[in-house]
Amino acid sequence: MKLAAMTPMQQSDRQLIFDNEGIKAFALQLKKIRKREGYTQSQLAFESGIILSQIARIETARINPTLSTVFALARTLNVPLADLFAFELAPKEK
Amino acid sequence: MKLAAMTPMQQSDRQLIFDNEGIKAFALQLKKIRKREGYTQSQLAFESGIILSQIARIETARINPTLSTVFALARTLNVPLADLFAFELAPKEK
DNA sequence: ATTAATTATAGCACGTATGCTATAATTAAT
DNA sequence: ATTAATTATAGCATACGTGCTATAATTAAT
Numbered sequence A, B: 001m002k003l004a005a006m007t008p009m010q011q012s013d014r015q016l017i018f019d020n021e022g023i024k025a026f027a028l029q030l031k032k033i034r035k036r037e038g039y040t041q042s043q044l045a046f047e048s049g050i051i052l053s054q055i056a057r058i059e060t061a062r063i064n065p066t067l068s069t070v071f072a073l074a075r076t077l078n079v080p081l082a083d084l085f086a087f088e089l090a091p092k093e094k
Numbered sequence C: 001a002t003t004a005a006t007t008a009t010a011g012c013a014c015g016t017a018t019g020c021t022a023t024a025a026t027t028a029a030t
Numbered sequence D: 001a002t003t004a005a006t007t008a009t010a011g012c013a014t015a016c017g018t019g020c021t022a023t024a025a026t027t028a029a030t
Helices: A020-036 A041-048 A052-059 A067-077 B020-036 B041-048 B052-059 B067-077
Strands: none
Touching (some): A020 A067, B020 B052, B020 B067
């Protein structure tokens, strides 16, 4: 029996967005600033309350972090938010 | 019978962060820039692909948006990311 | 005052961010 | 070469962001 026959397997038509380009750019930016400020992932994790594995996931662009997470990192690194976002997004082609 | 007796009701000890202050500041900033750029929520929704209700939720600081969402908004509004984050977070007290 | 436009709220389903814990892989130090 | 430190990966449970649809509330226009 074919698997498809028993499992409906209907995928959602609705698409969530994962902005690969932006997420990668942010990952780089965070890593850069973290090092610039002399933090290891481990220290940053401890002081910010964001778990280490999560910081690694962010810096390797595996996930799409929330603002609260980013805010916690910026606060700990003691840098303006704008610093973490000082990179260019490719403009939307219309 | 007491409700507590039948339902375990054990809440997770783990705490997720919702940075109320930051989320509120971002909400204001988005609203400000959206208007400055002459967009209604509805237009912004349509062009960015972010659903209207979601934009309202963001501007009323009900949710903690993801970076991909913010990136989509910045792209549509055609403003640098740093603009959306041009506000101060209260420094972390240690 | 009515009507239209805009913004806000509500509830649901689904996907995924996060915390947690453990381990592997990589890099730095000795 | 070993050891230590740092970073990356994995799998799970839980919370919650997002899309979707519908409706209410508010504000602007006539």
